Amino acid sequence: MSAPSDAPAHHQSPLNTTTTANTPLKGDSTSAHAPAACPDPTLESNRHAAQGGQPTPHPSAAAELASLTISLKASLRQFPDFPEPGILFEDILPIFADAELHEGLVRALQIAVEKQFGKPDVVVGLDARGFLFGPSLALRLGAAFVPVRKRGKLPGPCETAEYQKEYGSDFFQMQADAVKKGQKVLVVDDIIATGGSAAAAGTLVKKLGGAIVGYVFILELDFLKGRDKLDAPVYTLLASQEEKLQH
Template identity: 65%
Template sequence: MSALPTSSTDHPPHGHPENITTASTQTTDKPATSSHPPPSKPDPTLSSNASQRGLSSTAAARSTEFSSLTIKLRQALRQFPDFPSPGILFEDILPIFADPSLHEALLRALELHVTHAYSDAQKPDVIVGLEARGFLFGPSLALRLGASFVPVRKKGKLPGPCETAGYQKEYGEDFFQMQSDGVKPGHKVLVVDDIIATGGSAAAAGLLVKKLGGTLLGYIFILELDFLKGRAKLDAPAYTLLSS
């Protein structure tokens, strides 16, 4: 960003520097054909080691695919200086959703992250998306993962019995709500949003998950205003997809 945003609200416009470490590409040892491999290296000719070699090759391919996808996504972002006010560099993520191939790339990258970061036993049952930009990709990601999608909205926007959690904004307190039957006790949950800024709204969503008896696996964001140190407010692992 060319300058820091003048507002410290949790959901400022998309002026986001990015912050993530992408997965590193793994390499596999070439089979030894002229001599027996040392004890520290498995013999590639043994069938007992074939499955391990296959796993390494698959992991390397997925890492390469992930790196390619994130590069494509970063290149798709548009920057608008001094919007919506002087001193803010606005990072526009909407071109990703305007192009079907980029939209697919976003979902695939997120899917690769989740399947790599969480074992089958930890597979999320629910994706919780924050109002409003978490709604852009949360439902599609949930569908790909075979999970349900549950929205978190501002107080008074959802019908029926709701659980409520407050969070601090620059000029006072605001409230998030989730329908009381959205998350069941024992459900494993990921919270998603486009950006993490001060972390207050994401933390409120995590609190709602816990109030309803869910297990909070972590948070996923596309971008991060890392100078606001919002992830310090979160009590579960936070992951940001794109970095500069």
């Protein structure tokens, strides 16, 4: 995973996880109305029951989320001194190279968002890694997806917000009709570092009249205190790093 444009990447060891009308003929059946003596064979729980056992219980959302985060964390790759000395680069791309991990990421984010923030109307993804999972998460939540892009990349009337990077500043834009007044908006990106780019996205949402319900990230650099710049609750799915890589 590349570090965002507003700050360096990660410390050596992730430390903690922050912190769901036709009437059937006689004898016909559907999964919703299967005869008691003949359980619907398409349902796993009924197959188990037909073999003399009890229906298999589903894991709780919390247990499912905990299991998913373990797998997702284990898939991350670390590259010391990239892109410059003193930085530990954590690569999230292996998640997207594996269909099961990709599905697990979207499911984990869905569970976390539904628990922490409820259902948003719009998911806003930041350029560029917010585009990797933002649309899939929005689809799973039944929400719209809206991209925030670097200046000059979007057609039509746009709102613009400036943010500071390590050297100089940059600009984010959002199409002027992308968010409607009063819509509940969730902002997502791969990592929160200094928080400047996420704060700029929040500024754009507010300019358009949206209400930010929260910010969601896969990883966080705690030592940069980026969440202090954000004006809504922040949730980090996986690990955070508290210090820079020392030599």
